[in-house]
Amino acid sequence: MAETLKPGSGPLDYGNRWWLKILFVAIFVALYSPIFTLIAFSFNTDKRGVVWRGFTLDNYVKAWNNSALQEALINSLAIAFIATIIATIIGAMTALFLWRFRFPFKPAYEGVMALPIVIPEICMGVSLLLFFINTGMMEWSVGMPWPMNLINIIIAHVAFCFPFVAVVVRSRLVGFNRQLEEASKDLGASEWQTFWNVIVPFMMPGLVAGALLAFTLSLDDFVITFFTSGPETVTFPVKVYSLVRRGVSPEINAASTVLIVITVIATVIAMKLQAPQKSGEG
Amino acid sequence: MAESIVSLRNVTKTFAGGIKAVDDVSFDIAQNEFFALLGPSGCGKTTLLRMISGLETPTSGRIVIGGEDMALTPPNKRPTNMVFQSYAVFPHMTVADNVAYGLKVTGVPAEETRRRVGEALDMVKLTHLAARKPDQMSGGQRQRVALARALVKRPKVLLLDEPLSALDAKLRDEMRLELTRLQENVGITFIIVTHDQDEALSMASRIAVMDRGAVQQIATPSELYEQPASRFVADFIGKVNLINAEVVSSTAKKLVCDAKGLGKVELPHEGKAAGGTIAIAVRPEKLKISEAQPKAAKAIKAEGKVRDVAYYGDTSHVVVRCNDDLELSVNVQNDSRSGGSGVERGQKVWIHWAPEDTLVLTE
Numbered sequence: 001m002a003e004t005l006k007p008g009s010g011p012l013d014y015g016n017r018w019w020l021k022i023l024f025v026a027i028f029v030a031l032y033s034p035i036f037t038l039i040a041f042s043f044n045t046d047k048r049g050v051v052w053r054g055f056t057l058d059n060y061v062k063a064w065n066n067s068a069l070q071e072a073l074i075n076s077l078a079i080a081f082i083a084t085i086i087a088t089i090i091g092a093m094t095a096l097f098l099w100r101f102r103f104p105f106k107p108a109y110e111g112v113m114a115l116p117i118v119i120p121e122i123c124m125g126v127s128l129l130l131f132f133i134n135t136g137m138m139e140w141s142v143g144m145p146w147p148m149n150l151i152n153i154i155i156a157h158v159a160f161c162f163p164f165v166a167v168v169v170r171s172r173l174v175g176f177n178r179q180l181e182e183a184s185k186d187l188g189a190s191e192w193q194t195f196w197n198v199i200v201p202f203m204m205p206g207l208v209a210g211a212l213l214a215f216t217l218s219l220d221d222f223v224i225t226f227f228t229s230g231p232e233t234v235t236f237p238v239k240v241y242s243l244v245r246r247g248v249s250p251e252i253n254a255a256s257t258v259l260i261v262i263t264v265i266a267t268v269i270a271m272k273l274q275a276p277q278k279s280g281e282g
Numbered sequence: 283m284a285e286s287i288v289s290l291r292n293v294t295k296t297f298a299g300g301i302k303a304v305d306d307v308s309f310d311i312a313q314n315e316f317f318a319l320l321g322p323s324g325c326g327k328t329t330l331l332r333m334i335s336g337l338e339t340p341t342s343g344r345i346v347i348g349g350e351d352m353a354l355t356p357p358n359k360r361p362t363n364m365v366f367q368s369y370a371v372f373p374h375m376t377v378a379d380n381v382a383y384g385l386k387v388t389g390v391p392a393e394e395t396r397r398r399v400g401e402a403l404d405m406v407k408l409t410h411l412a413a414r415k416p417d418q419m420s421g422g423q424r425q426r427v428a429l430a431r432a433l434v435k436r437p438k439v440l441l442l443d444e445p446l447s448a449l450d451a452k453l454r455d456e457m458r459l460e461l462t463r464l465q466e467n468v469g470i471t472f473i474i475v476t477h478d479q480d481e482a483l484s485m486a487s488r489i490a491v492m493d494r495g496a497v498q499q500i501a502t503p504s505e506l507y508e509q510p511a512s513r514f515v516a517d518f519i520g521k522v523n524l525i526n527a528e529v530v531s532s533t534a535k536k537l538v539c540d541a542k543g544l545g546k547v548e549l550p551h552e553g554k555a556a557g558g559t560i561a562i563a564v565r566p567e568k569l570k571i572s573e574a575q576p577k578a579a580k581a582i583k584a585e586g587k588v589r590d591v592a593y594y595g596d597t598s599h600v601v602v603r604c605n606d607d608l609e610l611s612v613n614v615q616n617d618s619r620s621g622g623s624g625v626e627r628g629q630k631v632w633i634h635w636a637p638e639d640t641l642v643l644t645e
Binding site for chain 1: 336337356359363364368370373374387388432
């Protein structure tokens with residue numbers, strides 16, 4: 001008669017061990033309690049935001065009516081929007097190029113392309129700042145009408161966002177059945193028709209996921225934006241930072257909550273679209 | 283033979299690294315033929331098919347389809363269409379859109395497209411699934427989509443790359459019948475690539491057997507089975523008992539040889555006189571098995587012990603060991619309900635067959 005295993009002592013029953021459960025809860029609390037506190041206090045009636053006094057939505061109204069915050073939010077959205085479009089196009093082209101062609105030093109190129117993902121943001125911020133100063137773009141952009149005065153930030157955001165798009169799209173392309181492309185040509189389609197009718201629809205989930213990723217990265221970027229923004233151009237995270245220095249107000253909590261919600265929604269959609277799909281096997 | 287629709291002249295394909303996938307292949311395929319390229323994996327049959335479709339370019343040689351040299355014609359301009367091994371049905375399009383694709387991209391008017399798509403779906407009996415997406419369909423249905431999508435273009439030649447290999451056994455038999463019927467109905471030349479001899483024998487009107495990039499023999503299925511040109515073909519098509527033999531004497535009509543483990547045998551022989559080492563071959567179903575020594579004087583005989591009996595329902599495969607050099611497989615029809623093959627393992631039996639059922643293979 002074989003010994004029966006106690007519940008939780010099986011090799012893969014980690015979830016049933018009490019100390020693992022405690023560890024799990026502890027990590028969860030450490031990670032998310034600050035965020036939930038922030039969200040909770042955005043509904044607080046207390047002006048200084050230290051003690052809970054009652055529920056209100058006033059903070060959201062006040063944050064919405066704060067013209068400086070509003071301007072910063074519009075800037076952020078505009079930058080994220082434009083940078084996402086450009087980064088998605090460049091990223092998709094990079095991914096296609098790496099997927100389609102063989103050329104000397106390809107692994108090296110792939111590594112260099114992904115460098116902005118791993119380079120410390122502070123270094124990228126400094127290098128981009130130096131670049132914009134030396135090319136005179138820092139001064140030049142100040143006098144431009146909106147949204148051209150954001151051009152430095154947009155360029156900086158494209159630079160660090162497009163590798164993410166490229167990586168996501170490239171991993172999608174790995175699952176592409178080359179026979180689909182051949183079938184399209186065999187049926188009379190030209191190279192260009194094949195690209196738009198077969199390859200682009202296949203890439204679409206990757207493109208959307210990459211774009212949403214780029215959007216969230218751009219929207220909440222602080223370090224690089226801080227370095228590359230001019231005196232007149234303020235983005236939402238930078239504005240929040242400057243407000244916090246004068247003391248935390250529930251208004252900032254409310255504004256931050258909005259940013260969290262936007263980011264989480266975009267990320268969830270991106271993850272959904274990246275989930276493995278059967279559709280590529282044809 | 284009718285006018286040829288596809289002709290290959292000295293077609294050779296060398297891949298990077300110097301591997302010759304197809305080596306100096308020349309043959310003609312007639313209008314309306316159901317032609318099979320048969321061979322073990324890696325024999326170059328798929329490469330040859332891809333060269334006909336234009337997806338691969340020959341290193342040298344000429345491919346003529348419908349009287350036109352195809353050297354400079356890209357795949358999208360050729361009068362051929364292909365059914366891919368993976369079917370390659372476009373996953374993001376409905377069945378109807380898949381079938382319409384080839385007409386849309388070449389600018390066929392919408393009205394005509396609709397009509398032809400309807401006809402094509404009808405032909406493969408998929409009309410009721412026109413609005414479905416491929417991921418909601420079975421492998422057999424997807425294959426029909428791929429077929430309709432190719433046939434709707436009305437190609438001069440339809441190319442099929444291992445079309446049945448991904449289907450389960452029952453569906454395969456059904457599809458095999460359907461393909462032959464379809465080919466008769468549409469009157470288009472079919473070229474099919476397969477590694478499965480049953481598929482080739484049962485469907486094709488002519489078969490080219492390929493090995494290591496070269497064509498070994500082109501013949502009708504029955505010729506291929508009964509008169510294989512070489513040891514490779516005899517061995518590849520069906521089961522065969524191959525026996526090495528030394529030629530003792532040979533005339534234009536008769537050949538006497540010393541077969542390994544069998545002794546001197548006299549065989550009818552046509553054509554050139556042969557010499558040296560040859561192989562004689564006999565199919566398992568041509569062998570007779572009996573307990574007593576057979577009386578027929580002219581028959582080739584051997585005595586042995588039954589080593590193995592495998593029961594397959596309609597037939598039994600019996601392996602008889604005659605001596606250290608000779609082991610023969612015999613197919614016995616189980617035509618009475620009581621007996622099965624009527625022999626048991628370890629039993630002593632006689633085997634005999636008619637000399638004219640023996641193949642002489644000089645290559």
